[in-house]
Amino acid sequence: MASKNDKRKTRAQVRAEAERARKRRLALIGGAVALALIVAGGLIWTNRDSSNLPSLQVAEAAAFEGIPTDGRVIGNPDAPLHLIEYGDYQCPACAVFGTQVFPELLSDYIAQGKVSFEFRDLAFLGDESVTAAEAAACAIEQGDFWLYHETIYLNHYGENLGGLSKSRLLEMAELSGLDKDAMKSCLDSGATSSQVQEMRQEATQLGLNSTPSFVLNGEVISWQGWDALKQTLDAALADN
Amino acid sequence: MQRLQTTSRLTAISLGLALAGIAVSAYLTLVHYRDDLLVCAVSGCHTVQKSPYAELAGIPVAALGLGMFALIVLLGALRRARPDLSDNLTLAIFAIVLAGSVFAIYLTWLELFVIDAICQWCVLTALLIWASTIVEGTLAWRALKPPDLDDYEDEVAT
Structure with a gap:
């Protein structure tokens, strides 16, 4: 069985590891979201130029x-x-x-x-x-x-x-x-x-x-x- | 065990949604070139299909959807075959469907407020993409979930 000090140290390490994992998850998901928004933005930007409808005129x-x-x-x-x-x-x-x-x-x-x-x-x-x-x-x-x-x-x-x-x-x-x-x-x-x-x-x-x-x-x-x-x-x- | 079962169920749902997406977007790609095959319960399908927004740099938007769903099926199958790559593949699929989802919101907005016509098949495709995003988002969140601190502490204490 680990000593009381070793146990505290190990718990601290586990907490730090969990914190690092949490930050990693947020960073990865955030990165995926950012990448998705950039791609979608590019698609929308390209598509909005597809419309070449002329501007409207009014008769006299x-x-x-x-x-x-x-x-x-x-x-x-x-x-x-x-x-x-x-x-x-x-x-x-x-x-x-x-x-x-x-x-x-x-x-x-x-x-x-x-x-x-x-x-x-x-x-x-x-x-x-x-x-x-x-x-x-x-x-x-x-x-x-x-x-x-x-x-x-x-x-x-x-x-x-x-x-x-x-x-x-x-x-x-x-x-x-x-x-x-x-x-x-x-x-x-x-x-x-x-x-x-x-x-x-x-x-x-x-x-x-x-x-x-x-x-x-x-x-x-x-x-x-x-x-x-x-x-x-x-x-x-x-x-x- | 419960967690694994749920993940497996969600990946199966995601695969099913993507296969349905392939069927609908393949049909929409076909009718982009063969207007006579268009079956429409509402009146706006033709207008949406013929609108200048139905293509993106010369490529039918439906074909882009088809490519996206095909890619999801491919990556989804790989994810089931290679559990060691599962987390990264889940993240990649999530990014793809999220991009598709945002683009689908834009296309639906166009239908409602610019083209003023609704195409039932386009709405169905959008619903499939949005559902896929929810499923893949859940999978990504679960895949990257850090280890439970209590489990570790129990292990340390013994």
């Missing part, structure tokens, strides 16, 4: 000044021609129509009282098309569809690539002067989803399977470019 409100609007309809309610576009916010041809052709249609025909124009959704290109269509319908509830509609087209970015994510649509709403919180509540509640579905069914019943598609005074006309549409409008105006 001045283009719509003085032109009567009623929800999805813009222009003189008594105009001889009523032109409906069935579009998808993610469709590239619709974006070209919205940003390049529509301004001319607006100034040359709609603002002149010759045409009343209506936009209806044929949201068929995926989740972001549907969310954008629902957001645009929510804008009607706030009484200002057209600036938001044009702003969405101005920020067109591919299909389902995050360009029309809910957060970006909310930012666009704010940029367009809409109440962002009200827009969020409207989107979250799904208040406009049935409206968007009904428009898609309606387009299908009309036999439309591509966007943009147009209906002029109840008659489906195929989209063959702005010049062809202008000729059709001029001819229809001459007949009236």
Whole structure:
């Protein structure tokens, strides 16, 4: 049996050893945590650069000044021609129509009282098309569809690539002067989803399977470019 | 004896979680290239898979997850085969799953607040990583636990 002094010494050694082991454990686990955080930080830093979404732009409100609007309809309610576009916010041809052709249609025909124009959704290109269509319908509830509609087209970015994510649509709403919180509540509640579905069914019943598609005074006309549409409008105006 | 049984059980759970992780992330890697194979109970899988965040320096994030789970299985198997390396391997696995866990938190945040879409398979992968981190954290803590002072003192006293 060890003497009393030897026993005390041995206990002291054991305590020191245990203390060293405790510190070693904390150091090793701390090192592992630090290493993990550095690796995760590197992954996050690399991934956050993956998003190359362009910054948002807002359409010009001045283009719509003085032109009567009623929800999805813009222009003189008594105009001889009523032109409906069935579009998808993610469709590239619709974006070209919205940003390049529509301004001319607006100034040359709609603002002149010759045409009343209506936009209806044929949201068929995926989740972001549907969310954008629902957001645009929510804008009607706030009484200002057209600036938001044009702003969405101005920020067109591919299909389902995050360009029309809910957060970006909310930012666009704010940029367009809409109440962002009200827009969020409207989107979250799904208040406009049935409206968007009904428009898609309606387009299908009309036999439309591509966007943009147009209906002029109840008659489906195929989209063959702005010049062809202008000729059709001029001819229809001459007949009236 | 009880301690050994618990450790063995935890390493088996960790291995099971990693194998499940391999299955889910292999599927997600496949659908990254074959969109038509994507089965989704919610509506956001496609959006998440096609988002610019689904790749990291050109590599699908799902493939990174697959690599991580495969590495855990490999190191986990080695840990069972070589008990002498057990502590170091446990620490290495813990560091790997913790890094994966933090990255999974970031990806889930992206889904909820940036992409605004939820992918059920991605959520399942994140849950597997978080569960693995808890198990491996427990194993690391136990593996590096210093000897019980009372046991030593009993030994000295006899």
